[in-house]
Amino acid sequence: MSATVKAVLGTAIDAPQLGAIRVRESALLLIADDGLIEAVLLPGDAEYDPALAKVRRKQTLIELGSGEYLLPGLIDLHNHAPQWPQLGKALDVPLADWLARYTFPLEAKYADEEFAGRVYESLVTAMIANGTTTAMYFGSAHLPATRLLAEICLSKGQRALVGRVAMDAADTCPDYYRDENAGLAIEETEDLIAQVLTMPGNAARLVQPVVTPRFIPSCTDELLAGLGEVARTNQAHVQTHCSESDWAHEYGLARYGQTDTVSYDQFGLVTRRTVLAHCNLVSVDDLDLIATRGAAVAHCPLSNAYFANAVFPVRRALQSGVHVGLGTDISGGPGTSILRAMADTVVMSRLLEDGVDAGLAAATRGVAESRVSFAEAFYLGTTGGGIALDLPIGLLAPGMAFDAIAVDTAAAESDLIMWEGLDSGEEALHKIIHSANRNNIRRVWVGGRSVKSAI
Ligand code: GUN
Ligand code: FE
Secondary structure: OOOEOOEEEEEEEEEEEOOEEEEEEEEEEEEOOOOEEEEEEOOOOOOHHHHHHHHHHOOOEEEOOOOEEEEEOEEEEEEEHHHHHHOOOOOOOOHHHHHHHHHHHHHHHHHOHHHHHHHHHHHHHHHHHOOEEEEEEEOOOOHHHHHHHHHHHHHHOOEEEEEOEEOOOOOOOOOOOOOOOHHHHHHHHHHHHHHHHOOOOOOOOOEEEEEEEOOHHHOOHHHHHHHHHHHHHHOOEEEEEEOOOHHHHHHHHHHHOOOHHHHHHHOOOOOOOEEEEEOOOOOHHHHHHHHHHOOEEEEOHHHHHHHOOOOOOHHHHHHOOOEEEEOOOOOOOOOOOHHHHHHHHHHHHHHHHHOOOOOOOHHHHOOOOOOOOHHHHHHHHOHHHHHHHOOOOOOOOOOOEOOEEEEEOOOOOOOOOOOOOOOOHHHHHHHHHHHOOHHHEEEEEEOOEEEEEOO
C-alpha cells in the first residue's frame, strides 16, 4: 500500500501548455526519495540507457504494459465530502431549496464522528480509485469530523486541502446547522489549521487546511472579515462559492450592491491561494480582478447544469488570464471522476458556443468562440489544477511531485478499447477521457507513494 516508486517506464501524456498535449513514448521517470520527479529521460538522451540499466539492475523499475498510459494525477478543486451519501440523488430542485431540503439536514449528521468516519473512508477510497490524487474538500461545520477527514486523506495517502465550513447567518442557515456565532467559526477554523499542520505524519504537508466560508448568503460580515484575517495571518488557502446561481448572485448584489468577487476581495478572501467555485455569473471586471489577485476558478460543469442557470464561460476566463481548474462539486455534481469533468467541460462549452434554443436563428443562438478542446480540458483537470492551488503537481516534469496514474486501456470491465493502427497517442487520450472507468485506473501514486495498485 505504501511502497514508494523509484522509476517508471512507459508512455507519458501530459499538458505543458493550454491546448498542447505532450506524448512521450518509452519515457523513463526517475523519482527521488522526497517523492519529486528528478528526471524524465527519453530514448536518445545520453543518460537514458545507463539510467535504465541501473534501475533494472536494482529492480526498482515499474514498467507499464503495452496499452498503459502514464498521466498526471487528476485534481479535483471543489467537492463536498459530507455530501457523498447524496451522490446521484436530490437533483430536482433549485440551489436554495436543495440546501434547505436535502443538504443541510445531511451535513448536520456529521456531528456524529462515527458516521463521518464511515462516509469519509468510503469517499476518499472512491476518489483515489478514480485517479484523483489531489482534492480540495469542503467538510461540514464540525471541527472533529473535518479533522477526521484530514486524517483519513493522510492515512490513505491522498493529497488534500480540507476546510471546516463556516456558516453563521441566522436568516439563511437553519438553527440545527449553523455556527452559533462568528467568533466560534473563526476560532474553529484556526483550530483546524493548527491541528492539520501538526497531524502526525503530515510534516511534508500532504494535507493542508483551507479557510472555508460557505458562501455569502450563509455568512455574516463579521465572519467574512474574520476569515479574511485568518487567511492572511496563516497564508492559508481559501475556498468558497462565488456567483454560482441567479439566486446566490442576486443575493450578494442586493446585500452589498456589488458582485461576490468584489465583496470577497474586500474581505481579504481573494488571494493567490483562493479557489472560487463556479463563478458562472461573474462579470468581465470580476474576471480581471480574479486574475489580478492570482486566484482561481473551480469549474464544475456538471453541477452547473443542475444549479447554475448558466454555463461558466471558461474560454473568456482563460482569455482574462484567470487560473482555472476542474471540480466535481460532489454532490451538486453527481459524478466522482475528473475525467468526466473534462468531457463535461467540452460538452458545456459547445452548448454555450452553439446555443440551446432551436427556435432562434443559428447566428444568434450562442456565444461565439466559447468552445474548449479536449486538450484544453485535460490541461484544466491536471496542470491547471496544480497552478490554481499553487502546488507543484499536475505535470510529469522534473521538480513536480510524482502524482500520477497509470491508465490501462486493456482492462476488463470497460468500454475503453484501443484498435490496433487506429488509435494514436492523443486519440488514446480522448478515448480515456470519455470511456475510462475506475477499472482502467490501474495504479495511482501520490508523492511517489503507491496508493492504488491493481496487482
Ligand atoms: N452554495 C452553498 N453551499 C453549496 C453547496 O453545498 N453546493 C453548491 N453547489 N453550492 C453551494
Ligand atoms: Fe459546491
